């Protein structure tokens with residue numbers, strides 16, 4: 001996939017530097033390409049010590065120092081911008097509210113939509129920058145007519161287009177992903193960082209949710225929302241166990257269920273539904289998780305909108321595979337039918353639609369229709 005004429009002229013680029021290896025190499029490559037690059041680390045926690053500490057990658061004071069050192073080695077100016085309040089309002093509070101409502105949100109998409117390619121981009125544009133550069137693995141392509149498209153990274157194993165599926169054409173027009181066409185392993189990116197003298201070369205990858213310091217989402221939610229004991233019921237409504245807060249569960253979850261009564265067939269049970277209104281979690285057999293259709297709201301299109309009804313491929317989670325769907329936009333709601341039923345789809349998750357490698361757009365899953373399948 002070739003880069004664009006627009007992108008081949010030098011740009012004033014603001015490189016978002018997390019303190020991790022990917023964004024450091026991305027900033028260095030943008031500088032190598034002749035762009036006028038400035039680094040910025042986003043302070044996203046009101047209390048940086050409470051964010052994940054050490055080397056796992058986001059928003060500690062240590063991370064901002066790592067980003068600064070990388071900028072010094074690359075030889076670019078560097079700033080720390082405090083977007084903690086915006087991040088708290090738009091990402092953390094939304095995350096808590098979504099779980100409280102029984103849904104399963106993806107805060108990374110939300111952060112890309114509201115922070116990196118909104119709050120950060122808007123500030124960058126106001127200061128005269130042309131583009132924001134990140135270490136995401138995805139590709140922006142400019143067509144002959146000047147329109148922008150978002151495509152999967154060359155290396156499918158590292159592709160992060162799913163979490164960027166919320167970006168519209170205006171945001172894409174100001175996005176630079178220098179790692180997107182990289183057909184190298186993470187070890188090779190680390191070797192490149194080493195060659196460039198970047199001390200973050202050996203820093204471990206970030207995982208999970210950056211604002212949950214210890215990775216314990218249930219604990220974080222319990223702390224925010226308090227204990228709310230309720231029933232775990234089977235599909236017939238019979239109480240089979242108890243829980244301390246329906247918000248702590250995810251559809252498809254098997255582990256961590258306190259079920260006193262074993263299933264009649266002796267098979268494992270999974271979370272099928274979460275009802276915040278009556279604080280009830282419904283469990284049942286794996287086959288009852290199969291979903292044949294869904295509706296999704298808040299559609300965001302990466303290119304021409306609205307999309308034509310037709311066959312697309314869909315991705316339902318950040319590291320999930322592709323599945324074939326029929327999708328159509330009806331009165332602002334995306335209506336999706338799966339060619340083959342898929343298992344464990346949760347309201348709140350994003351569905352990202354693709355046409356080949358091109359991201360068509362995304363929407364937030366509102367309702368799912370269970371497939372009528374026999375038990376397996």
Ligand SMILES: Nc1ncnc2c1ncn2[C@@H]1O[C@H](COP(=O)(O)OP(=O)(O)OP(=O)(O)O)[C@@H](O)[C@H]1O
Pocket residue numbers: 015016017018019020021022023024040041042043044057058059116133134135136205206
């Ligand atoms: N606190 C931050 N400040 C500035 N930019 C950030 C910050 N957190 C993330 N980013 C940007 O968003 C990109 C994707 O974030 P993600 O958390 O997925 O990091 P990553 O893929 O592990 O990359 P890295 O190795 O650079 O941390 C990063 O490459 C970086 O450009």
